[in-house]
Amino acid sequence: MAEVTALYRYPVKGLSAEPLPALTLARASGLAFDREYALALGTTAFDPQNPEPLDKGYFLMLRSNEVLAALATRFDPETGQLTITRDGATLLSEDLTRPEGREAVERFFEAYVGPAAKGRPRLVRAADHKFTDGSVISPAFMRAVSLINLASVRALEERTGGAIHPLRFRANIYVDGLEPWAEMDWVGREVTVAGLRLRGLARTPRCAAVDVNPETARRDTNLPKALKRHFDHVDLGIYLEVLSDGAVAVGDRLNVMPQAEDAA
Template sequence: MAHVTALYRYPVKGLSAEPLPALGLSRAAGLAHDREYALALGTTAFDPQAPEPLDKGYFLMLRGNAPLAALATRFEPETGRLTIVQGGQDVLCEDLSTETGREAVERFFESYIGPAAKGRPRLVRADGHKFTDGSVISPAFMRAVSFVNLASVRALEERIGTPLDPLRFRANIYVDGLAPWAELDWVGQEIGIGTVRFRGLARTPRCAAVDVDPVTAARDTTLPRDLKRHFGHVDLGIYLEVLADGTVAAGDAVRMPSPVSGAA
């Protein structure tokens, strides 16, 4: 039976994953504290009082800033504190709810990334806004969660002859027990995971971000090109729209899709 093997959120766009035992999801907001913050390039204009979705190229992210993967981060929503770990040592711990804390984080990344940050990056957040890649498409995509089928990852591994850490694909929900690529047919279909109903919104096209090893920060693969060459597309995983509030936990079963009609 297909089941959930791992769950993650990404409090700061482009920074490391946080494993969670369960995800509390809502139709109105998706996954709380996922891509809640982003580090805007020094040249990026973003108004938190009137937020507009921007392409990921306006922010620090793995496609353009591979060294981000060498950092581990922890975020505590209850206290607002972000901890940055480098080489196994805590190098920064700041309260993101304060101007002083945000400035300290910005100065750290200005030094760490260097000229590619295009000046001092700005740590940005806006109520009700998420810095998901799909945010530029629609509000539904902004609130969507990402899903990866581990059988599809293994199918890619077999073709390229290289083991892959599934965290390269930065999903919220990882599932095993499906046929390879089964998830790509779920667009427009309804599925259930745990107590939550979802609709498949779109396949997830992959860019050069997945070529960065999430542990070593080395850019050591050509996965989008390999996907296209071996499978005729660059997709791995899908975006899911949350249709009903609920919780997804590790071990939860996946209920197979059935067609739905009309918009929710």
Template sequence: MAEVTALYRYPVKGLSAEPLPALTLARASGLAFDREYALALGTTEFDPQNPEPLDKGFFLMLRSNEVLAALSTRFDPESGQLTVIQDGEAVLTEDLTSETGREAVEDFFESYVGPAAKGRPRLVRAAGHKFTDGSVISPAFMRAVSLINLASVRALEERTGQPIHPLRFRANIYIDGLEPWAEMDWVDREVTIGSLRLRGLARTPRCAAVDVNPETAARDTNLPKALKRNFGHVDLGIYLEVLADGAIAVGDRMAVPTGTEDAA
């Protein structure tokens, strides 16, 4: 029986995952505080009053800035405080709801990332907007959550002959107990996790961001190439649309579609 083994959110695009015992999701807005903030490159124009979805290349992110993986971050939604930990020590704690706090965060990342930030990065946020990779596709993709089938990760490990940390794929939901690649068939089909109803939007194509080891910050694989060579595609995981408000928790069971079901 398939069940949830781990849940995560990513309050700041490109920064570390936050493990949570449960997630509350809404049809209208997806997962709260997931990719809520982003660090725009110094050359990026983004208007919080009139937000337009932008490709992830306009922001600090792991595909180009693997040094971000050497940091551990924690965000407290109630206080608005972001804490950055480097080499086991807190090097920054600032309130993202204040101008001085945001400026301190920008100062830190300008120094930490260096020239690759293309000037002073700007911490950005906009009401009703998420900095998900799929935001450029449609509003539904902006609000979607991502799922990883751990059996598919193990199948890739077997073909590459090396361990692959599942957090390379930066998903919200991690599931075990399925056949490898079962999730590839969920597009346009409904799945249920606990009592939460979701629908497959699209398979998740993988870029060079997954080559960054989340434990060492080293770029030590070429997983998109390995996927293509061994399986004929570069996909691992799936985007899911939230169909109704609800919550899921670690340990929840998953009902998966059969081949004869129609999408809801």
């Protein structure tokens, strides 16, 4: 039996994970305050009144801006307060519901990232819109959550000969107790966790973002290349579509419904 071992959300695209004891999911909107905000590059055109999904390359993100991994961020949905720390010291704490608070965040990242921000980045948000990587594929992918099978991470560690921090993969749900790569066969199958119904949408292909060490903010691996070399694919993890409203908590058991031919 697979068990949920950790849960995370990422309120601002590209910034640090927030561990939570439970996540509340909704079929209509996915995970609240996950990739709710993004820092659009100074050259990016984004209209909050008419939002269109954009490739992650239009925003600050780890694939191009590994310096982001050196920051620890915390967002309070009730107050709108975003706090940024580094090595335990608070660098910024601003209210994102106020224009001056958003401007302070933008100016911070303009100075912190430097020329790679392509000018002053804009902190953007839009109603019923999420800045997930899959948003460019379909609305279902925009609202999807991501899952990592820790046994697959260990299988990759065995082949590469080094420790791999699971947070490199920036998933919402981490599970253990499965066979390595079992999640690769979940596409189109229903997954249940404590009464919550999900369905496998697609395997998660990996890019250079996973090469950034979340503890050191250094690019110290080439995991997509290692995946291709050792397993003949570049996938690790799976996107799950939310089929019903409900909650998942650390310690919950996960079940995968059999395929039709399996049940026959």
